[in-house]
Amino acid sequence: MxxxxxxxxxxxxxxxxxxxxxxxxxxxxxxxxxxxxxxxxxxxxxxxxxxxxxxxxxxxxxxxxxxxxxxxxxxxxxxxxxxxxxxxxxxxxxxxxxxxxxxxxxxxxxxxxxxxxxxxxxxxxxxxxxxxxxxxxxxxxxxxxxxxxxxxxPTCREADGLAMSSRNRYLTPEMREVATVLYRAITTARNTNIDGGVQEREDILKPAYEIIEKVAQDVKAKGLPFEVKLDYLSLVDVDTLSEIQILGKSQAAILSGAVYVGKTRLIDNVLINTQEL
Amino acid sequence: MxxxxxxxxxxxxxxxxxxxxxxxxxxxxxxxxxxxxxxxxxxxxxxxxxxxxxxxxxxxxxxxxxxxxxxxxxxxxxxxxxxxxxxxxxxxxxxxxxxxxxxxxxxxxxxxxxxxxxxxxxxxxxxxxxxxxxxxxxxxxxxxxxxxxxxxxPTCREADGLAMSSRNRYLTPEMREVATVLYRAITTARNTNIDGGVQEREDILKPAYEIIEKVAQDVKAKGLPFEVKLDYLSLVDVDTLSEIQILGKSQAAILSGAVYVGKTRLIDNVLINTQEL
Known part of the structure; x- marks a missing residue:
């Protein structure tokens, strides 16, 4: 495009x-x-x-x-x-x-x-x-x-982890600063599985919800002129794209999400148990 | 197939x-x-x-x-x-x-x-x-x-005009005899336009409806063990396939229909103002 x-x-x-x-x-x-x-x-x-x-x-x-x-x-x-x-x-x-x-x-x-x-x-x-x-x-x-x-x-990222996107140009400097929230959320969630062996959907996603909620609250508390709002988080099987309740030990999965930073909708994802989509 | x-x-x-x-x-x-x-x-x-x-x-x-x-x-x-x-x-x-x-x-x-x-x-x-x-x-x-x-x-036809079709093998000899009804109906309708200059949809299709209705009645009167039943007749523009109410003098059109002979559904068509689809 x-x-x-x-x-x-x-x-x-x-x-x-x-x-x-x-x-x-x-x-x-x-x-x-x-x-x-x-x-x-x-x-x-x-x-x-x-x-x-x-x-x-x-x-x-x-x-x-x-x-x-x-x-x-x-x-x-x-x-x-x-x-x-x-x-x-x-x-x-x-x-x-x-x-x-x-x-x-x-x-x-x-x-x-x-x-x-x-x-x-x-x-x-x-x-x-x-x-x-x-x-x-x-x-x-x-x-x-x-x-x-x-x-x-694989996704190209800025030095701080933000996935490159044509829509990043819509972000003001203040928005850009918090825009890494989604990547931090999904990598932290992935690590609960990879490092901690957690397999239950809710347990994997919990830290991701918490990170996004915290940033949303911080932005509000600082009185910044925009909102951070989660659209969705998703953990799906890589072949069927159906939501996973319990992640199999070698089940290839996509952990993804979308977050609004102001009016700009950012998406990102990481893979589990697979190297390439 | x-x-x-x-x-x-x-x-x-x-x-x-x-x-x-x-x-x-x-x-x-x-x-x-x-x-x-x-x-x-x-x-x-x-x-x-x-x-x-x-x-x-x-x-x-x-x-x-x-x-x-x-x-x-x-x-x-x-x-x-x-x-x-x-x-x-x-x-x-x-x-x-x-x-x-x-x-x-x-x-x-x-x-x-x-x-x-x-x-x-x-x-x-x-x-x-x-x-x-x-x-x-x-x-x-x-x-x-x-x-x-x-x-x-162009459609291949038997000597009596019946369009060749894999489904013709379902026809009994008695059915086969009346199966030309659709071709006779649509060619007669086409001729009202080509020979007679008729342009109104209803006037073009009228003789086709009449031919099919007459054969259906004859089959019934003879007590034959099947019915002849019109499914539909259609007169459409060749590009948009929308039904034509008044056929333009050089408007390319498809005059088509489907008729049940017993349980076998036969389709056929003729073209007006064009040689090839």
Missing amino acids: GALHEGHLSLIKRAREECDAVVVSIFVNPAQFAPHEDLDQYPRTFDTDYASLVKSGACAAVLLPRVSEMYPAGITLDRTQQRGTFVEVQGLSHQMEGIPRPHFFRGVATVVTKLFNIIQPERTYFGQKDAQQCVVVRAMIRDLLLPITMRAV | GALHEGHLSLIKRAREECDAVVVSIFVNPAQFAPHEDLDQYPRTFDTDYASLVKSGACAAVLLPRVSEMYPAGITLDRTQQRGTFVEVQGLSHQMEGIPRPHFFRGVATVVTKLFNIIQPERTYFGQKDAQQCVVVRAMIRDLLLPITMRAV
């Missing part, structure tokens, strides 16, 4: 190491936004993006399609009015990020199918930061029998 | 004339059947099919996948329980054949996407007999930006 940062560039670098030529698509995809979401406000920074792609020396071509080229039947954000062809991965799209955004993964699966058909890549690279997206795209590649290998590349 | 007849062979012959090599898929696709439909009863005649493909000399390979290969996430006919990736062409799937079979074109679009990804053909051949299917697949190819050219091949 453009607004490139180090995270995107790490995907491109990894792709260049493994492939003869890398094609980067930049397309802010209307189908993954709902009418009330930030499609119009989503950062569009093509000149800077292009400069950093050239500087990377890793990218053979940039695909920059028009909305009318990607959606020949047109596209409206009101899902009930949409016409044309859509791709949906049932069973993996309705939970986690799909709860506040029921349209989202249908939009992603649809646009990714189209991009695959245009480029016909041998390999495709997605960022682990969007963990559910990785699981959805991997399932779609398998289900649609696409001859494509997917790589999920 | 196999159970090959002259209609299928005409597609293969046309493909062989235009392409270096022809791959034929034979797959009875569960996703386009509802739980109450004839999935288990659908004719499976691979040995005969294979013999006629060999005899045709036009087919380089036959793709005969297993259900578990085509649906890695499994497939159940109960749509509410389905998991995995599905493709849907919105706006063209809910009318005509989509009214009695709301699951049908989603099943078709999904399996055709998979077959395309396996074979990666340059051209694909569909029979005009399934007119709505032609329109849906053509739209899907356009919307998903598939690098494939589609040809809709």
